[in-house]
Amino acid sequence: MIAASPYTLTVMQRIAHSINGELVEPHSGAYLDNVEPATGQVYSHVPDGDAADVQAAVDAASKAFARWAATPPQQRSQVMLRIADLIDRDLEKLARAETIDNGKPLNLSRSVDIPRAASNMRFFATAILHGHSESHATQLSNMRALNYTLRQPVGVAGAISPWNLPLYLFTWKIAPALATGNTVVAKPSELTPMTAYLFSELCIEAGLPKGVLNVVHGTGPKVGAAIVSHADIPIITFTGGTATGATIAREAGPMFKKLALELGGKNPNIVFADCDYDKAVATSVRAAFANQGQICLAGSRVFVERPIFDEFVNEFAQRARELRVGDPLDEASHQGAVVSHDHMEKVLGCIEQARDDGGRIVCGGERVHVESARCKDGYFIQPTVITGLEPNSRTNLQEIFGPVVTITPFDDEHEVVEWANATPYGLSATVWTENLNRAHTVAERLQTGTVWINCWLLRDLRVPFGGVKQSGVGREGGEEAMRFFTEPKNVCVAFE
Ligand code: NAD
Secondary structure, eight states: OOOBOOSOOOSSEEOOEEETTEEEOOTTOOEEEEEETTTTEEEEEEEOOOHHHHHHHHHHHHHHHHHHHHSOHHHHHHHHHHHHHHHHHTHHHHHHHHHHHHOOOHHHIIIIIHHHHHHHHHHHHHHTTSOOOOEEEEEOSSOEEEEEEEEEEOSEEEEEOOSSSHHHHHHHHHHHHHHTTOEEEEEOOTTSOHHHHHHHHHHHHHTOOTTSEEEOOSOIIIIIHHHHHOTTOOEEEEESOHHHHHHHHHHHGGGTOEEEEEOOOOOEEEEOTTSOHHHHHHHHHHHHHGGGGOOTTOOOEEEEEGGGHHHHHHHHHHHHHHSOBOOTTSTTOSBOOOSOHHHHHHHHHHHHHHHHTTOEEEEOOSEEOOSSTTTTTSOEEOOEEEESOOTTSHHHHSOOOSSEEEEEEESOHHHHHHHHTOSSOOSEEEEEOSOHHHHHHHHHHOOSSEEEESOSSOOOTTSOBOOSGGGEESOBSHHHHHHHTEEEEEEEEEEO
């Protein structure tokens, strides 16, 4: 838990809300500690926002809506492109901020998280210039008509995002909402608020009109819940845990809000014996441990066809041991810290549970005490490989969201597809095979929103992105996001 800090703050940086184009203090004056995961030390303070701050943000967003919605797409596009340029300008500053806040390696923040935030802005800034709508020529026995569809912004959008890919996912929600003419009240995770704050500064610098984007910081139960239950926010986009998604759906459902929920995953990574072996091993290690395994799309359940099982496990574990766990600001580190002390304890608890269930820890399994004065109290965990568990064991069903992977042998295609589908989740899957027929038939039978064949996390921002079952409701990405953030209105014009 993060403790509230009522004491006077003099040295450490205070993050501010961004409401109506101004950086402002929380209404209550209360702040939360913001901890650097690599050191375990408080390094800044984040507003402990509440319903009063959300109300101020909704007021500003409501007031700004009509003008922003009526702003020509070209102008909305231009200001969003300016924001993207400012993200590029501040790449290094934002990447360091992300790494300090989250614990992820600087190389990753610099090459993936921050560039992707700029891409999100550019993608939707230009998508609205090329959008199209539908029209239908109607012919009845005695009348003709032209039906066409207007796609209009919904209103004030609520956007709530998680800590694992902070600026990347924050902008993934905000960009399509703004591009299509909505105004936004957004809440980043209270564990990783820094880059959302820096982003809000860049939006002001870029000249985004007042009230169009409002960023309110604070906890889920206070700020998040106030956004979800606010009567003047008709549309909510949420990315986070499945349990939180269920809470949000319970609140928003009876209010008939438009809802997109991007939730947890427990993704199968299926390796057939006929695969390109070197590529499969190397990519599977990355899929398991990138970002300390804290990616919703992580390939955390590896299934390997029996003829290559022993060889695969040995090589996979060897590569896992070679991953250097260390200070995320050190360019030589492959793995940084997990996001918080609570999360580290949760992940270590899951490893204990796997041991209790008869799992064999092939490598890892322990906390790492990094040998540097700066990081001696940081939240580091060894990349951990576990075998010997049943496909339906707790470890294979629950999302762990840490550097922990299980590897299980299988004997035939039918069996492995059944096991792959046997969790409550359905976000993504990866299949390794050189057999084209098998690739297509297995892809067809997997119950997930995305299937990668012979690759992992190869993202094209135009494709539909989301999950089935308890991995979510609705889709993000490209046209899907543009549709979500607009209401289609049919206009029927009769003529003789
Ligand atoms: P979380 O659900 O704890 O928090 C996500 C956000 O929701 C945070 O901003 C939090 O403050 C807020 N929140 C918490 N309780 C709330 C409530 N009652 N009402 C409104 N908002 C509330 O998730 P997390 O721990 O930050 O993120 C990890 C989870 O996110 C994992 O399960 C992961 O799989 C999932 N995730 C999914 C995707 C995807 O695209 N499907 C992407 C990234 C992460």
